[in-house]
Amino acid sequence: MTVQFGNPDRPNSYIGKTVPRPNARRLVEGRGKYVDDILLPRMVHVVFVRCPFAHARINGIDISGAKSVKGLVRVFTGAELAEVCTPWVAVLAHLKGLKSPPQHPMAIDRACWVGEPVVAVVATSRAAAEDAAGLIEVDYDPLPVVGDMMTALDKDTPVLHPEMGDNLAFQRLHEEGNVDSAFASAHKVVSARFRTARHTGVTLEPRSILVDWNPAERQLTAWHATQAPHMMQSVLATHLEVPESRVRVICGDVGGSYGIKVHVYPDEMATAAIAKIMGRPVKFIADRLESFSTDIHARDHEIEARIAVDEAGNILAFDIDDWTAIGAYSVYPRTSAIEGNQVVNLCGGPYDFANYRAKTTVVFQNKTPTCQYRAVGHPIAVAITEGLVDMAAAELGMDPVEIRRRNMYADDSYPVTSPAKMRFEGLSHHQSMDKLMQLMDYDALRVDQAEARSRGVHRGIGIASFIELTNPSPFMYGIGGARISAQDGCTVRMDPDGSIVALSGVTEQGQGTEAMLSQIVAEGVGVPPSNVRVITGDTQVTPYGGGTWASRGAGIGGEAALLSARALRDSILEIAAAMLQADQVSLDIRDGAVVDNDTGAARMPLEELGRIVYFRGDTLPEGLPRELVQTRHYITSEYPFAFTNGVQASYLEVDTETGVVTLLKHWCVEDCGRIINPQLVDEQIRGGIVQGLGGALFEEIHYDEDGQLLNGSMADYLVPMAAEMPDMVIGHVETPTKESTLGAKGAGEAGTAGAPAAVMNAINDALRPLGAQVTEMPFTPERILRALGAIED
Amino acid sequence: MSEIFRAQVDIDLRVNGEQVAARVIAGQHVIDFLREELGLTGAHASCEHGVCGACTIRVNGQAVRGCLMLAAQLDGAEVWTVEGLSDNNTIRDLQDAFVARNALQCGFCTPGMLVSAEELLAQGGIPERGKIREHMSGNYCRCTGYEAIVDAIETVARQRAGKANS
Ligand code: FES
Ligand code: FES
Numbered sequence: 001m002t003v004q005f006g007n008p009d010r011p012n013s014y015i016g017k018t019v020p021r022p023n024a025r026r027l028v029e030g031r032g033k034y035v036d037d038i039l040l041p042r043m044v045h046v047v048f049v050r051c052p053f054a055h056a057r058i059n060g061i062d063i064s065g066a067k068s069v070k071g072l073v074r075v076f077t078g079a080e081l082a083e084v085c086t087p088w089v090a091v092l093a094h095l096k097g098l099k100s101p102p103q104h105p106m107a108i109d110r111a112c113w114v115g116e117p118v119v120a121v122v123a124t125s126r127a128a129a130e131d132a133a134g135l136i137e138v139d140y141d142p143l144p145v146v147g148d149m150m151t152a153l154d155k156d157t158p159v160l161h162p163e164m165g166d167n168l169a170f171q172r173l174h175e176e177g178n179v180d181s182a183f184a185s186a187h188k189v190v191s192a193r194f195r196t197a198r199h200t201g202v203t204l205e206p207r208s209i210l211v212d213w214n215p216a217e218r219q220l221t222a223w224h225a226t227q228a229p230h231m232m233q234s235v236l237a238t239h240l241e242v243p244e245s246r247v248r249v250i251c252g253d254v255g256g257s258y259g260i261k262v263h264v265y266p267d268e269m270a271t272a273a274i275a276k277i278m279g280r281p282v283k284f285i286a287d288r289l290e291s292f293s294t295d296i297h298a299r300d301h302e303i304e305a306r307i308a309v310d311e312a313g314n315i316l317a318f319d320i321d322d323w324t325a326i327g328a329y330s331v332y333p334r335t336s337a338i339e340g341n342q343v344v345n346l347c348g349g350p351y352d353f354a355n356y357r358a359k360t361t362v363v364f365q366n367k368t369p370t371c372q373y374r375a376v377g378h379p380i381a382v383a384i385t386e387g388l389v390d391m392a393a394a395e396l397g398m399d400p401v402e403i404r405r406r407n408m409y410a411d412d413s414y415p416v417t418s419p420a421k422m423r424f425e426g427l428s429h430h431q432s433m434d435k436l437m438q439l440m441d442y443d444a445l446r447v448d449q450a451e452a453r454s455r456g457v458h459r460g461i462g463i464a465s466f467i468e469l470t471n472p473s474p475f476m477y478g479i480g481g482a483r484i485s486a487q488d489g490c491t492v493r494m495d496p497d498g499s500i501v502a503l504s505g506v507t508e509q510g511q512g513t514e515a516m517l518s519q520i521v522a523e524g525v526g527v528p529p530s531n532v533r534v535i536t537g538d539t540q541v542t543p544y545g546g547g548t549w550a551s552r553g554a555g556i557g558g559e560a561a562l563l564s565a566r567a568l569r570d571s572i573l574e575i576a577a578a579m580l581q582a583d584q585v586s587l588d589i590r591d592g593a594v595v596d597n598d599t600g601a602a603r604m605p606l607e608e609l610g611r612i613v614y615f616r617g618d619t620l621p622e623g624l625p626r627e628l629v630q631t632r633h634y635i636t637s638e639y640p641f642a643f644t645n646g647v648q649a650s651y652l653e654v655d656t657e658t659g660v661v662t663l664l665k666h667w668c669v670e671d672c673g674r675i676i677n678p679q680l681v682d683e684q685i686r687g688g689i690v691q692g693l694g695g696a697l698f699e700e701i702h703y704d705e706d707g708q709l710l711n712g713s714m715a716d717y718l719v720p721m722a723a724e725m726p727d728m729v730i731g732h733v734e735t736p737t738k739e740s741t742l743g744a745k746g747a748g749e750a751g752t753a754g755a756p757a758a759v760m761n762a763i764n765d766a767l768r769p770l771g772a773q774v775t776e777m778p779f780t781p782e783r784i785l786r787a788l789g790a791i792e793d
Numbered sequence: 794m795s796e797i798f799r800a801q802v803d804i805d806l807r808v809n810g811e812q813v814a815a816r817v818i819a820g821q822h823v824i825d826f827l828r829e830e831l832g833l834t835g836a837h838a839s840c841e842h843g844v845c846g847a848c849t850i851r852v853n854g855q856a857v858r859g860c861l862m863l864a865a866q867l868d869g870a871e872v873w874t875v876e877g878l879s880d881n882n883t884i885r886d887l888q889d890a891f892v893a894r895n896a897l898q899c900g901f902c903t904p905g906m907l908v909s910a911e912e913l914l915a916q917g918g919i920p921e922r923g924k925i926r927e928h929m930s931g932n933y934c935r936c937t938g939y940e941a942i943v944d945a946i947e948t949v950a951r952q953r954a955g956k957a958n959s
Contacts, residue, residue: 020892027900028888030835030875034901037834127820204839204847204901204935255837255901256935288840510899510936683895683941690938714844714933722939723930727922751938 003523003562003741005674011590011600012526014519015742018679019529021515023253023508032253035208035223040281043210044073046274047129047284048267049119049136050293051111054147054366054707055160056140058109061119065135071128075136076120076274078106085273086239088264090330092480095337098170098362100330101161105270110143112160112328113368114709115293117267120274122282145366145707149325150302152363160328160364169330170337170362174344176419177355182317186308190391195776196380196756197700198300201373202719205255206286207295209268211275220247222272225254227262227507228547233539234483235264235333236272251537257509258374258691260295262549264332267294292712297701298339298373300325301380305347307388308355313396313403317355318348320384324362327369333482336370337362342377342469345420347385349467350429350645351407356419366707372549374691378468378753386464386757387764387775394768400463400761401442404647405433408465422467425638427645428733429465432669435731436463436647440667445651453769458654459664462762465647466754470551470672470746471737475640486635488552489543490560492521492568493629496614498592498606500525500532502565505545506557507537511748512680513553517561519676520742524565525572526589527606543631551746554676555642556634559740563632571627576609578624634740642737642745646670648689648754650762656770656788659781661697661763663726670750671733674743681747682730688751689728694720695752696759697778802865808833809877817864824848824859826867827874835875835904839933846932849905850874856912875904884911886952890945898936906932910946917957919950 004010026032051058063075087102106117119136123129144158151157152167160167183189210223220242226232229249237244254261271284286294301324308316322343326336340360347358393403408429409416417423436442442461449459477484491503502521508514514534522529536542545560546552569589576594577584580603588597594604612619613626620626636642649667654660668685675681698718702710711717736743756777763784764773772787785791800819807813808831817826822841827833827850839847841860848859851873878884884907890896897903906929913920913928920928925943934942 021895024892024895024897024900025888027897028891028903028907029879030833030904031879032900034834034837036838037828039829127818202933202935204845204933205837205899206839254899255839256899258935288842510897510901512895512898679895683898683937686938686940687898687936688938691935713842714840715842719933719935720939721930721933722926722943723923725926725939727940728938 011588012523014523014529015676018677019515019519021512022518022534023514034205034253034255035210035225036285038210038223040212043281043283044122044124045126045129045283046120046122046271047126047133048117049121049133049138051107051116051118052114053111053140053142054114054145055143056111057143058107058111058118059139059141062137065137066121066132069128069132069135071124072132073124074122074278078104078108078118081105081270081273082108084240084276085269088239088332090332090335092335092477092482094480095170095335095341098330098335098337099164100169101164103266103329103332105266105273113366114707115290115368117270120270122274147365147703147705147707149300149323149363149365152325152365160366167364169326169364170340171360172341172344173359174420175357179317179319179355179357182355183306183308183319186316187311188392188395189306189308190388190395191306192387192391192775194303194305194384194387196299196301196383197777198297199373199695199699200292200295200297200701201258201260203256203258203260206288206291207261207265207268208285209271210281210283211272212281213276213279215279218242218246220272220276221250223250223252225261226251227257227509227549228484229507229537229539230505230544230547231484239269240272240276248540251507254509259372259376259549263296263334263371265294288714289712292717293368293709296331296371296373297327297368298370299380299695300370301343303384305384305388307392309392309396313393313398313406315351315353315407317353320347320358322358322360324360325365325367326362327367328364329369331369331371333484334372334477338372339370339377343381345422346377346381346467348419349381349385350409350465352409353407353419358420367703374688375749375752378466378749379692379695379756382464382466382754383757383760387760390761390764401433401437404463404465405430422643423639424643425737426735427467427643428671428735429645431733432645432647432671435733436649436667436669439669439729439731440649458656458766460652460654460762460764460766462650462758462760462765463647464754464757464761466645468644468750468753469641470644471555471636471642472550472552473636473640476550485544485546487633488545488557488560489631489633490557490564491543491629491631492525492564494568494572494606494610496610498610500527501535502532502561503535503542504557504561505543505547506553507548509548511553511684512677513548515680516554516558516676520558520561521565524562525569527592531592543633551748554744555740555746556636558676558744559742560632560634562742563634564630567630567632568628571625571630572606572609575613575624575626576604578621579609579612580604636739638739642739644670644672644745644750646750646754648758650758652759652762652766654763654766654784659784661779661784663693663724666726666728668728668751668754669731669733670747671735672747672750673734673736673745675732675734676744684748685730685751686728688749689755690720690725692752692755693725693759695777696756700778804865804868806867806870806872808872809874809880819865821864822860823862823864823867826864827859833874833876837901837904846905846909847902849908849932851908856908875907887911887949890949894941894945894948896937896941896945902932902934906934906942914946914950914953919954922947
């Protein structure tokens, strides 16, 4: 099976074009259906009483005060829910040594972070449930708090989960070559301490779930804002002890995910357990404080790192010591060790060097659990790597572009295995860098920078090359025992009027999944994309699949769609050949009609074929297969992951009086293999960049020493808004993966992976003549002024 | 919620051009009234304290945050939501531009964005990009990175200015 991707004049050439998103019209008219838009008969609302302490024993719960609230229906404690929902333990066998205690939907006798749910209050309205929750008294005994990550393993620090023995959740050391001797004999060694701040995703739609249990059918239905409906089906079935066939997870419109909505949350499991007990629909919509205190956090890392280079600027070695604190539990079922593990896997990623040591230490503490969030580990690894490379260049008096060109894997060196043991099938670092130089007009920008400097204006240019992990195989989760599908499926069928329906296991979170699938199916079958109706996000009707995470939708879901569309095309042509008494290979489908392959002459509209097959099957030869529905699944097998690459650049100005950074412009050139819809890819990159810029300049969750969350509102936790954000120039190089027909790799996380490092390097480029350097994100005015010595205390 | 906020208030208003008479709880916010009582789920509740703009609707000609205003204050008001502005084609060009430019991803911010953008465009002229960014700075979008939104608004401003001149 081949598609002539290189030929833009091929028939049905929809792959590679910007076509409109089928679901966009609905959303701009306010006719989307997000979970909170759904009202069901007899529906009740649940809100949670949450622990106000970072660590506390629960001595007793007094609900008497709440009983007078009109509309109150029922109150549940953790012990009651534990009777219908079994606990989970978030470990993976391939992350050796990872440990975490059993976790329940609600705390039972001890709560371990500010925000852990303790009591569930069910009422006929959310307002009534909130009123009642405010009147419930919980008697707590505060317990000692583990707050700081760097002292979590010290002897005199209390052990958060005594049965675990210590506060170490996971540790991994990877060593390649001879690091110590490389450092000992190096021309220059540069070391630095980096910090990335604790973030959270701040999805505009808060976490939302509505669960119904029909006791007569023994069927659980969950309308859930999730990225992984089949994973949730399996989790709900396992822990509520219902067969998977009796759990239906429906994921309609989702108001942003970015990794936040791919995890199992205790309050959502509690909602399902309550629905099962009460036999009626129960809705939970997190409020904003709950979002900040209970959505997963991420990126809380401190890193000590070194680079060794020779006189010519060749990289000899990296040595990385990464620490991260993950809160009170490893998050189910993906676990909270992946981010640190990724730092070990990804540091030094673009470069050809021999000696590598990286260690990650993952500890427990009394804070909100952390887990995978857009670009998992990449922004950290890229900041460390690119920060060190720039510092080394400065030591050597080399241009930052030149040192990268000297060390990046040559474009013709693939396949290659990195010192971190990552396997690269085909990347384009040099081509991407060349394209970036051209797009940004690097030399002219350096002239502009020098001119500004002469006026006392401090501008900086920052470059960050990166690799990005996409299209994961079962090596990511499945081999560790998690019931998370790396495979994805698509069913494509032709209805009697010749229109096409495609049902896919990947989901739509706004990235354009429906458009991407409609283009692939349209090209695969031979109809216009407007003739393809795409259905996603319903475990009762779509083929089994992993959903949307780790930039897998286009590469894996897209390939399954292409395979099933081509299979349907073959079935249609087999029937058409019998009807037209023609040779099947002499026919093709174009623009919704069967045509002669050679001349393009119309032979029969699909509508006519549909009419005969569905209503006059008696006129077709006996024994002729008439399957106008085809399902195919796809899984990657040759490589554990399909790596992509790219390079970003930031141009900015630092006001040395106020410490304020103004972003002037941002560039990104990336290579996600075959591009299915250029506009959608560009907008994924732009959105991702801004998410990275938020981390670089604004976003940081603050806790005090007692583990109290200090900035749990959007007024206090700053996110990027339109006024501070720059325009962004996006360019592409296309190196399709050879593993699939489609050749697509992921594009959704590249922007976030590289943007913080580009900004850090640009700020340091601006500050270098002043002898200042920042390595602790976010780069707030205060941190910049401290680096400049303008604030001391 | 104290007893005073539990009290019920009768209001008469127009919503999307239709007469509405309702009895609301004094403490109920406009966004909840529209979504829960009238089934107008286009505007969304997100931060619920006036920061994100997801709940932006038009009240008496002005873009207003539905999470900061009480339904009881709507007596005599003229309210327009994205549903009504879609039905009467007021923002059709803006919606077309958002779709064409992919100025929305998850779409959760979009109804609020459209109402805020229309408020700016209604002032006429072709605002500078910086002015557009400034005006839209009360509307949070986590998905798009804003550039496509700014582009779409700029395009419509040009189109409308072109029409006004011809
Ligand atoms: S919900 Fe009203 S401004 Fe955020
Ligand atoms: S499109 Fe998702 S928040 Fe704006």
